[in-house]
Amino acid sequence: MRDRPLDVGWLRIFEAVGRLGSLTKAAQELGLSQPAVTYQIRRIEEQLGATLFHRSHGGSRLSEAGEMLYRVVHSGLERIDEAARDIRRRARAPAIRIFTDYGFAAYWLMPRVADFRRLHPHVEVHIVASQSLEDESAGDVDAAVLFGERDDFPEHARLLMPERVVPVCAPGFLTRYGPFEDTAAVARAPLLHLETSGVPRWLTWSTWLAMHGVTREPAQGDLGLNTYGFVIQAALAEQGIALGWIGLVDTFLAAGTLVAVAPEVQRQTFGYWLIPHQPATAATQSLTEWLISQA
Template sequence: MAQRHLDLGWLRTFDAVGRLGSLTRAAQELGLTQPAVTYQIRRVEEQLGLSLFHRSQGGSRLTEAGEVLFRAVRASVERIDDAAQETLRKARDPAIRIFTDYGFAAFWLMPRVADFRRLHPKAEVHIVASQSLEDELERDTDAAMVFGARGDFPPSAKLLIPERVVPVCAPGFLERYGPFDDPAQFANVPLLHLETTEKARWLTWATWLAAHGVAREPEQGDLGLNTYGFVIQAALAEQGLALGWIGLVDHHLAQGGLIQVGPEITRHDRGYWLVPSPSAHGTTAALLDWLINET
């Protein structure tokens, strides 16, 4: 079914003629007569005192002035159409959409959303997870919960969990390779790395070890994985030492599946931030407030 567009008068008419290069085709697209389209274009030209199109038997080609106006009108029409569709979507689908990464979704967010839905059984929550966070703040979501520094986010962002990182491993791995009395010993055992195509915004083994005066890069025997869930699964399977983010590995530490085997590093300027949509209200605002209180 064709999308219904808001009536933007001359803007949509000018956009159609500029895109299609033809008064006739623009009239057909808009469901108007060609004289009606011609009239609207002439009215705009009269108001500006400029010709916007070169007219010929082959169609209507934008003048230099027309090109300038067309670029602005095209962008405006697209943004208005997108906003209108978003308004309709939210009216039809009141679900709360939250964007985050896979690890935070699995280990922190989903258990708490489950608790919230027990208190608010009619609330519909969609968690949108991605390992690539390059465009997280541009997505069609009601809030983003993403990792970074204070300067990465707008003033409305709230810090949910500061970055607190400890080395962890399974009890069986500790029996084979431990005990670990000094971080320098980690340089001689298999390490589990969270791989990323972007510049890491979180602590890596290289930066964690460097903070303790140990130089070590990934080497043979290590294991690289592209999601944090895989890293934790590999650690539970006694495949190596992992970096454990407090807030994400708490359950495994409490249950004894993982053991802290080294000192903690805390960076209070970094962590997981809640970035709400400016339009968040009602049940969305209630959920976000509830999640903030959970921290």
């Protein structure tokens, strides 16, 4: 019900016919009969003194006057629907939907959300996680924590956690394959890769090695995985060396289940950025301020 469009009468009917190019399809979408849609369009044409559609067996095509009206009506309805969504979101009981990737959700956000809920027991927090940063479900959220570079995000985005990466592996793997006295020795070991579609925003093994002057082709024994959770699980299972993002692997390093085996690399313009929905609700503002304090 929260996404049901506001009833704005003939505007909605005219827009549907113009967009779909069919009286029948418009009637089906709006839950009306075709005669009712036809009657309403004729009434609009009578009031304007102009033909809005050229009708044929193939459908209804906008006339020149119809095109002029359609551009304004379509744009106006989009803005009305957007305003209605914002009003309905504010009218609901305080609840925050936050979008991020699986790794950040599992290893940084989830362990901390319980603390926020203790401080704000009246606020619900819904975490929407996806490996794709362009996920369709990200549109209807109150805030997002996304990985990338400063220029990837709007001006009001806040840097939550700069990118700091250190190669890690399980102690048993280090015993079998180590010690890794230099970067070249790391390059000779089986590596765990986080696979992404398109140009990767995260640091990759190729980038990390290049920063140390080492080139390496994918080798037998390497393992590619499509989520960071799988990469960490493979590292814990002694399958290879993983790139560990500081902030995500801290608990494993503290517990000794993963150990650092090479120098840390930092990229200050990259990291996790907090992007609150604008304008932010009071509940969203509370969460964003709390996340910044935690980071």
